Amino acid sequence: MRVLIVYAHPNKNSFxxxxxxxxQQGLQAEGHEVQVKDLYAENFDPVLRASDLESLQLGNIPENIAKEQASLCWAEGLVFIYPLWWFGRPAILKGWFDKVLTNGFAFKFGEEGLTGLLKHRRALALITAGGTEDFFKKNKAEPLVYRPMTDGTLSFCGIEDVNHRIYYDIGGMSDRGRQDVLEEVATMGKDFNEK
Ligand SMILES: Cc1cc2nc3c(=O)[nH]c(=O)nc-3n(C[C@H](O)[C@H](O)[C@H](O)COP(=O)(O)O)c2cc1C
Structure with a gap:
């Protein structure tokens, strides 16, 4: 599968x-073709400007948005990797969605209601959090971590096979715990093989 990894973290030494x-290694080991979109490295401008909106409303896709949509269209599978920041996606990633998932490209509303237009076969969100699993469970807050991404964005736009994994308490995690997470991630390339 052609898989696009969209990555949003500013620090190259981060978990x-x-x-x-x-x-990336796990996907390549399974024979998948991988492209990485490193939003910070690309210095992506996440702000949807008045001029962008104006063009979109006139049915013209600005060049900066068309370029991102082309990357998205290249892929059959999608992976998103990011830390939880204020119960949401880092602004640079949120802004990527604001710009890329335009009406008429990613979804449309017609007489029969909403239709998602993205044809990706599979999507996966890997999210790290500073809080403990216990905290999120006790506060019934877990769905707040992933649903804006899984339901509110990816499924909304028509992708049927959407999965997520949350890794909690990154600051408090032992070296062994980190190794275990990385070993698990390395196997996830298999999830993109034909079912
Ligand atoms: C701006 C900012 C906001 C954050 N908001 C949250 C939050 O809402 N919930 C949470 O559990 N952790 C939060 N964190 C902690 C990060 O999720 C955590 O440090 C990160 O997932 C660890 O991965 P890293 O070492 O690769 O950065 C926040 C961190 C920053 C810098």
Missing amino acids: NHAILEKM
Whole structure:
């Protein structure tokens, strides 16, 4: 499968970066073709400007948005890797969605209601969090971590096979725990094989 990894972390020494490397290696080991979109490295501008919106409303896709949509269209599988920031996606990633998932490209509303237009065969979100699993479970907050991404974005746009994995308490995690996470991530390339 052609798989696009969209990665949103500013620090090359972060645990998220280690996850990115393992995911990329795991996919390649299974024979998948991988492209990485490193939003910070690309210095992606996440702000949807008035001029962008104006063009979109007139049915013209600005060049900066068309370029991102082409990357998305290249892929059959999608992986998103990012830390949880204020119960959400880092602004650079949120802004990527604001810009890329335009009406008429990613979804449309017609007489029969909403239709998602993305044809990707599989999508996976790998999310790290500072809080403990216990905290999120006790506060019934777990769905807040992933549903804006899985339901509110990817399924909304028509992708049927959407999965996520949350890795908690990254700051408090032992070296062994980190190794275990990275070993698990390395196997996830298999999830993109034909079922
Ligand atoms: C701006 C910011 C906001 C954060 N918000 C949350 C949050 O809402 N919930 C949480 O559990 N952790 C939060 N964290 C902690 C990060 O999720 C955590 O440090 C990260 O997942 C660890 O991965 P890393 O070492 O690769 O950065 C936040 C961190 C930053 C810098």
